[in-house]
Amino acid sequence: MVVELTINGNAYELEAPVGRTLAEVLRLDLGLTGTKIACGEGHCGACTVQLDGVPVLSCITLVHTVGDREVTTIEGLREHPLVEAFVEADATQCGFCTPGQIVTASALLAANASPSDDEIRHAMAGNLCRCGTYPKIERAIHTVAGDGGGS
Amino acid sequence: MARLIKTEKEVEGRYSEQWVVVEEDALEQWPEGPLRTVGRPATRVDGLARARGEARYTQDIQLPGMLHAAVLRSPHARARVKQIDLTPASELAGVRGAVGPGELDVLTDEPNYEGEAVAAVVADTADHARAALEEISIEWEVLEPLLDVDQALARESFLSDPKLYERGDIERGFAEADVVVEAEYRTQSVLHNALETHQTICEWEGETVNVYTSTQWLWGVRDEVAAAFDLPKDKVRVICRFMGGGFGAKGSAGDYTMIAAELARRTGRPVHCRLDRREENVNSGNRNPTIQKLRLGARSDGILTALSADYVCLLGWDGWLPPTAGPVQMLYACDNVRTVEYGVRLNSPPMDAFRAPGFVEGTFGLECALDELAAKLDLDPLELRRRNHADHDPLDERPFSGKQLMECYRRAEPHWERRHEVHARADGPWKHGVGIATQLWYGGGGPPSYAWVRLAGDGTATVLTAMQDIGTGTRTAMAQIAAEELGLPVERVTVELGDTAHGPYAVVSGGSSTTPSMGPAVRAAAGDVARQIREIAAQRFDVEERVLSLAEGKVINADGGSWLLEEITGLLEDGQILGKGARGPNPAGMRVMTYGIQVAEVAVDVETGEVVVERIYAVHDIGRVINPLGAESQIEGGIIQAIGHSLSEQRLLDPRSGKVLTRTLDAYKLPTIADVPEIVSELVDVPDAHLTNLGSKGLGEPPIVPTAAAIANAIRDATGADVRSLPITREEMLGALHEADERRRVPERVGAAPA
The missing domain is CATH 3.30.365.10 (Aldehyde oxidase/xanthine dehydrogenase, molybdopterin binding domain)
Structure with missing residues (x-):
């Protein structure tokens, strides 16, 4: 079954069987491996991408349900100030969850340019980090928010 | 001349004797305190690659023609396979092979725990492979x-x-x-749950097998695979450039590696064998209950x-x-x-x-x-x-090689003194308290560990060593150490690691041993290059070698003047200056340990049993600190894991069947960003004068050691209740509060009774 997608501003047309997830299409069909799969069942946030700016879990999003919503992955956010802020704050350890964290955080900042601690914690609570970079993630988001925030 | 000596080696408290070759002219330790690069905060040299999603983890590698394996694992805690037939699975479309008990050492027909590997199939896609598992015909005799x-x-x-x-x-x-105090304490089983699950891709190239794997120890995997497939050791090449977390559970090859290697050998194609999250939570190791x-x-x-x-x-x-x-x-x-x-x-x-x-x-x-x-x-x-x-x-x-625990206590004092104001925060059912706990742990590292450094004509240096950075920031620490010794900014140093074919032998990333093992080897290799630069410069500019030093990308003459490093290295054009270094022995007759103390502040709702950790202060002694920024992250990470262990994490086993009930990240509760308290940390940062050319110990583990006790002690301080079992769930907390109430009542009754 053919699916048409807009990902990071680029148009794609490909064959995908019913039941294929957006994460599989991104990673396996398009080689966009910045999106990670850590649990594969919607519990950890590592696979987070945005659909029209809203964070969704791509590992439990069927690709045929995406429709004409714009997909944004970490590859589309590489120049986002959050990336530099995460590095400066040391908000990556093993880094496996980091792309998902940045995708979620950028959606937060787009909706709320200067979030409070509580708002950050609420928005980011679905993105697990086993290394425990959370204090640094909070710092990184505040840094960007302090700079005028998001996009 | 190389000198052969015998030294003591320790990994996570297990000691062994080790022959080691010592260089005669070992480097003196640097002076105490922050230097030009070492001891100053550095952002991760691989931070951008990780944050931008460019870093390729084992899970991201797709080799041409790659197949996918899935493992049939025992659904029973103890059972015997009466009969198994792989044929119905092998005959499915898209399935390229299958392997069963008796064909590979890691497969068994008498499993002794849930999840033990029994058989595996390999197919064009992971979905095909998993579907094929369902078709394996198997008859079990379930045992008690x-x-x-x-x-x-x-x-x-x-x-x-x-x-x-x-x-x-x-x-x-x-x-x-x-x-005399007498009590029973219990700790639970907790699961590592690194976000990258255990996995390996194997690919044969003639007599060599390339093993891409998520591991804490390239060389351990090499040796295990070589032994299993009867290969000369260096016919196994192990690669792990980026690694998605381990925490101890990725120290050996694992059944998935052997399965991938065997199925790749049979099919003549690369094979990826990856545990899914549920397998990860059953079958990839755990902290044992006590x-x-x-x-x-x-x-x-x-x-x-x-x-x-x-x-x-x-x-x-x-x-x-x-x-x-x-x-x-x-x-x-x-x-x-x-x-x-x-x-x-x-x-x-x-x-x-x-x-x-x-x-x-x-x-x-x-x-x-x-x-x-x-x-x-x-x-x-x-x-x-x-x-x-x-x-x-x-x-x-034995004397301790360096111990700053009393200094840790001194620094903790004002945080411990906060308890008076913390108690005053009590509000309705919420009681507040402060608790402390001390820590010691190993972390001295040891030989053998080696590094090479090459300096190019353009004045940039590359450190080569087949170690791994499992997320702790060791790549960055090694860059800082080489930069310091070479007098270069850290940006001009690249660290190439993660491939047994690209660099010498390195230690396991476990036991807080990476920095104290590899750091001295990297410094020695950089020192070898620095010495050669001084020798070359002395000849080129006709000065005495002893007046030359390296700093800020220059060769500096103590008698005045300096030359850019490139003025010397540039003479060689594409020629390189090569240095090698080895980790020296640990100090003879001394015990090398790490120390620290943490102070926890908690709030307890005595009506609901809810426990909130509000603040943790941590001070640790690990000798010289290489990267204070990365070190702070290690401390925070250890404490956050410890908070999970203390309050929410618990592997549950069905007591009758022995099956793991907490198989998902929904059932097994990791801490989230919302569970993190204020964390204040510091390091004593005094080099261990007896330990290597660096004076540094490891920090991966010390911060996780005392947190649970500090929290439990804070709870006692707040409520008078003794929590003696982890995790401190609401049920546990309410039980402990009830016991404390009973204790308080008994003396009252005794006192009230008529004589």
Whole structure:
């Protein structure tokens, strides 16, 4: 079954069987491996991408349900100030969850340019980090928010 | 001339003798304090690659023609395969091969725990492979599993002989005690849950097998695969450039690696074998549960006279006995000590190392009991710890190589003093309290570990060593060390690691050993290059070598003047200056350990049993700090994991079937960003003068060691309740509060009774 997608501003047309997830299409069909799969069942946030700016879990999003919503992955956010802020704050350890964290955080900042601690914690609570970079993630988001925030 | 000596090597408390070749002209340690690069905060050299999603982890590697394996794992804790037929699976479209019991050592037809590998299939896609597993025809004879610890003890079902340790005279010690505390503590099984699951891709190239794997030890995997497939060791090439977390569970090859290698050999195609999250939570190791019976005796002035501890460690079917008694044996000066450790074998999934195995569990019991003792003695818990400070290693009177624990206590004092204002925050059902706990752990590293450094004509340096950066920031620390020695900015140093074909042998990333093992080797290799630069410059500019030094990308003449490094290296055009370095021995006759103390502030709702950790202060002594920024992250990460272990994480086993019930990240509760308290940390940062050319120890594990006890002690401070079992769920908390109430009531009743 053919699916048409807009990902990071680029148009794609490909064959995908019913039941294929957006994460599989991104990673396996398009080689966009910045999106990670850590649990594969919607519990950890590592696979987070945005659909029209809203964070969704791509590992439990069927690709045929995406429709004409714009997909944004970490590859589309590489120049986002959050990336530099995460590095400066040391908000990556093993880094496996980091792309998902940045995708979620950028959606937060787009909706709320200067979030409070509580708002950050609420928005980011679905993105697990086993290394425990959370204090640094909070710092990184505040840094960007302090700079005028998001996009 | 190379000199051969024998030295002692330690990994996570397991000691062995090791031959090592020592260089004659070892480098002097750098002076104490921040240098030009070392000791100053550095952002990660690979931070951008990770944050931008460019870093390729094992999971991201797609090789042309790659197939995918799936593993049939035992659904029973103990069973026998009566009959198995792989043919219906092999015959499915898209399936390229299958392997069963008897064909590979890691596959069994008599599984002894849930999740033990029985068979595997390989197919064009992971979905095909998993679907094919369903078609394997298998008939089970389900056997009664051994799951009950009392039954196991009665049957003496042990993985190894019980370990007895004694010093002094324990009975005399208790006879001399004015106060005795006796209690039982329990710790639960927790699961590593690194976000990248265990996985390997194997690909054969002639007689060589390339192994892409998510590992903490390239060379350990190399040796295991070479032995399993009867290959010369270097015919196995192991690659792991980016690694998505390990925490102890990725120290060996694992069944998935052997399955991938065998199926790749059979099909002549690359094969990826990846555990999914549910397999990860059953079958990739765990921190073993413990039952600890402690008895502490002290004189009225607080001096410990006797420490006695029995540890029952529920190891599962396989694994080893971690050093659970270590803290009781080593943390305090006490003449009379007796410990017994039982490693119980059950039909449950095998334990594996998990960030300071043994010491996390043992410290919880000891440090809680010590506070109970302090309460009975009516003595300040911090003062009690000071009075029992061990000036020498109590095991054998060896001097400690460097110990700044008293300085840690000094720095912790103002945070401990906050308890008066913290108590005053009590509001309705919410009670507030402060608790402390001390920590010691290994972390000295050791040989053999090697590094090479090459300096190019453009004045940039590359460090080559086949170590791994499992997320701890060791790539960055090595870049800083090389940069410091070469007098270069860190941006001009690249660190190439993660490939056994690209660099010399390196230590396991475990036991807090990477920086203290690899750092001195990298410094020695950079020092070798620096020496050659000075020699070359002396010839080129006709000056004496002894007046030359390297700094800020220049060769500096003490008599005045300097030259850009490129003015010397540039002469060689594409020629390179090559240096090599080896890790020297640990100091003979000394004990190398890490130390620290943490102060926890908690709030407890005595009506609902909710516990909130509000603040953790941590101060640790790990010798010289290479990267204060990365070190702070390590401390925070350890503490956050410890908060999970203390409050929310618990692997649940069905007591009848032995099946793991907490298989998902929904059922198994990791801490989220919303669970993180204020964390304030510092490091003493005094180089260990006896330890290598660097004076640094490891920091991966120390911060996770004392947190649980500090939290439990804070809870006692807040409520008077003794929580002696982890995790401190609401049920546990309410039970402990109820017991404390009962205790308070009993004396009242006695007092009220008519004479």
